[in-house]
Amino acid sequence: MKSVDLHNVEYGECVVLNGHNGGILMVDCGSSNQKIRERDVPFTAYVNPTLLELYGNCPERSFLLTHFHRDHLCGLRQILSARPGWFQRIFLPAQPCDRYGSPLLLEFALFVYSFLGRQTDYAIVNVSSLKILERAVQLTPAAQVVPVGQGDCFGFDGVTYDVLWPPRRDCVFSDLFAGAVEEMNVCLSSPFLPECARQFLALKNAFCQAYLACCAGGPLDALRVAECSRLLAEIDALLPAVNLLPSAPDIQEILNRPVTKAAYTEELNAASVVFHNRRTQEASTDDILMTGDASPETLDALAELLYENYYIIKAPHHGTASHWSHLLSEISSSHILVSNGDYQKAGKIAPAYLELPAVKHCTNCSACDWYAVSGCSCNRMAVCYDLANGAGLTIKCPYVCGAQQSPDCGIFIVGAAGRRSCLCDNLPVQIN
Template identity: 45%
Template sequence: MRSVELHQMNRGECVVLRGVEKNILMVDCGEPACGVSGLMKRYAAVTARGLLLTHWHEDGLLALDRILRVNPDYFHRIYLPASPCDKRGRPLMLEFALFAHVFQEEREGVFDLNTAVLRLFPVLSGKVGAGRITALQADRSFRFDGVEYDVLWPAEKAFPFTDLFSSAVENMNVCLSSPFLPGAAQEFLKLKEEFCAAYTACCRTLPMEQTSVDRMTEFYNRIEKMIPRLRALPPAQDIKEILGRPTTQAAYAFECRAASVIFHNRRKSEASTDDILMTGAAEPESMDAVSSRLYGGYYILKAPRHGAAGAWSHIFGEISAAHILIIHGNNREQEEIAGEYIDLPGIRHCTDSTGCPWLQSSGCSCNRMSCCYDLPRPGLTIKCLFCQGPEAVAPSATEGVSKHNLPERIAVGACRPHGPACKILVISSTGARSCLCDGKPANINWM
């Protein structure tokens, strides 16, 4: 891995792993501050582009839609999260999405949150080909830039759905199970089972096979034709009421996050700068589930869900990480960043200071907290080597980056650390910048 780039986002997250073989793996695809066109242009010259969606979220789906509208061939390989099954083998998230698609009247097309999990496989196979698409779940692996990556989560079977969510799906099934209802009810339940079976079979093939995608599409289209009859059934209003409950919607959103793909590199021998733990939007319960498979330390830890306090896991305090990535969107209300990250010894790389408790209380970056007494007058030490100017940065970290995006000099009093550059860049709407999260011109002069 040559470098890592964090994109400053309006919404969502986007982390790009750049390989030494001039290829990239884009992990999630939110709405970057530079716009989708700027994102596409930045990586237009690379030889191979991969996309890995860690979870079903509207931000990433809408950005992906815009990219594929401009260039359907932009991504050479796409990894999507598989839909996990409970201990009975039922993919409850799929069932919920089908109920929502059929009985909720307000929809936003293929890339709507509920519809996407049902339609994205066929849509993408039509654009890029089924052979380029792989579903990811626990115990799967993939290769990027000569490194093998192991998927730790979500579990394929016995996924720990919450009781609230399981009950909501079960109650909607019960609404249609009466033998006294018109035949459309039983027909839908049968087609739902066949669709879910076809979807699960689609996820098992590596990569996907077009025949499996076609079979899934067939059942989906048959359900689509039944929608007017299904909405006229007596229990339709009861199902809409279940779907419309705030508790039900919150439970589904939680399951989407809890089923987020968690992966790390396969360590062959000793620790290295390839050691990276990517957490998507994982909930603390998901981190607990994979804790036994984690390494004792990583070079890079990506904080889940924008570094939000609600996504903080005690696991992060038990493993070490030299660098912590926090991608915090700046165009909507966000949950406050977990203050516990400040106590970790690693360097924090933030795309935006919104919601940062340290900045709000101290007025400066959390990466400048120690004093250097070797200078004529004591001054704060800036830990990130990228801040030390072009002469302190390894060439591989700045390749393709304009000199106008590099700092020419440091604030008075900063001392120069020793060692290689971290090769972690934050890409803002105006270009690459360092990991300092306060972004005050008085601290660093940009040329």
């Protein structure tokens, strides 16, 4: 890995690993904001043409989606629509199953798809997870589309990366979420309901099994994806009758419960793809831990698989306090990536990150209480160990001073106004 671009997409995420051979691995591309405050640029314009032009000449382009939330996903949809075949490889998250082999996230998505309005944000997320296999195969016919889960690996720039999460089997879901899925299944299980209720349950189960077969391992098979599409079309044809069932309002009530929505959101986060490089020698600048929106419980489950130190750790869930894990203070790192921004419903950056000795690279300081109170970057007193002349304060970095075209750490914060340093109060000093 030659360098890392951390893109300012406001409250969202887009991290690009740049290889020595000129190739890229883009991890997520999405935003919850319509506009990026930096130069007031619409997010859609930042993706197309800005991102597409920035990496347009790369000889190899790969994409990895960590999970199906809009702030990680919507840019991928735009790229696939604007430039079919732009990515040669796309890695998608595998669907985790509980101890009984049931893919509860997928089942839940089908219930939302079938019983709620398609234009709500809630429904859009679910439509993405249900149809992304078909869309990826159609728009990238020459590409490898590979679902990945725990135990899988992939290569980039001569480095092997191990996928640590999510598990395909024996995934633990919260009682609240698992109970909601079971409650909806029960709503359609009465023998006194019309035949369409049994048909729906049978098609739902068949679709889930077909989807799991697609994600079993290796690149997607077009015939298996076609079977998923066929089953979803049969479900579509059944929906007018299903939504007239006496139990349909009960399912809608379950789906619209605030606690159910919150539980589903958190389960999607907890199922994020987490990966790191496979070490073949001693620690190096290739050591990176990518966490998506992983929950503290997910990181706890992975504790024994993690290294004691990394060069770079991406803060889970935009560095918010709700996803802070004690492991982040127990595992040393040289650099922390925090992708956050101005968004009403988002959490702020956890104060615990300030206590870490690592240099923080933040896309936006609007969600940082430290900056709001002090008016300066927390990195001003941070020691960087990557400077050419030896360890020193980050303010002594030639890139920060504008005297060098590339930082010694190889980490760029990239936005609509160009590239800038890790000092968030030094925005005018930019190197494009």
